[in-house]
Amino acid sequence: MATDQLIQGLRQKFEAAKEHRYKNAQIPLGDYLQSAFAMFHLKDPSLHHYRINYREREANLERVYQVKSLPSDSAMREGIDYIAPGDIQACFKVPLQTLGEEGIMDEYRVLGRYNCLLFDG
Numbered sequence: 001m002a003t004d005q006l007i008q009g010l011r012q013k014f015e016a017a018k019e020h021r022y023k024n025a026q027i028p029l030g031d032y033l034q035s036a037f038a039m040f041h042l043k044d045p046s047l048h049h050y051r052i053n054y055r056e057r058e059a060n061l062e063r064v065y066q067v068k069s070l071p072s073d074s075a076m077r078e079g080i081d082y083i084a085p086g087d088i089q090a091c092f093k094v095p096l097q098t099l100g101e102e103g104i105m106d107e108y109r110v111l112g113r114y115n116c117l118l119f120d121g
Contacts, residue, residue: 004064005098006094006095006098007037007041007064007065007066009094009095009098010034010037010091010094011030011034011065011066013088013090013091013094014029014030014033014034014037014088014091015028015030016030016090017029017030017033017083017087017088018083018084018087020082020083021078021079021082025079027069027071027075027079029079029083031067031068031069031071032071032075032076032079032080033080033083033088034065034066034067035050035061035065035067035070035071035076036076036080037065038050038061038064038065038067041065042057047073047076047077048073051070051073054070096117099117105117
């Protein structure tokens with residue numbers, strides 16, 4: 001699976017996440033989730049580090065991850081903390097389904113019917 005496909009698939013799922021914030025929220029919840037994914041995918045050690053490096057990465061973050069703005073630390077935490085896990089569980093189906101279709105999952109089958117996988121950016 002190409003990284004661009006993964007990022008685009010996740011973006012679509014993030015945009016479908018149930019909005020739990022006030023109706024006047026200026027940054028869509030999908031943008032918070034995409035920004036958080038970018039932070040982990042780029043292996044930033046903290047949200048603070050991600051914010052410090054945002055300006056020099058801004059063009060790439062927008063092009064690759066479709067991150068158009070950076071929420072404040074507290075807004076990011078509050079926006080993400082109250083998301084029900086079930087609302088974003090479908091995000092895991094995107095890469096797993098593709099890996100299954102490509103036969104890659106078969107290589108990680110253990111005990112007959114389970115798959116042992118490690119996800120890393």
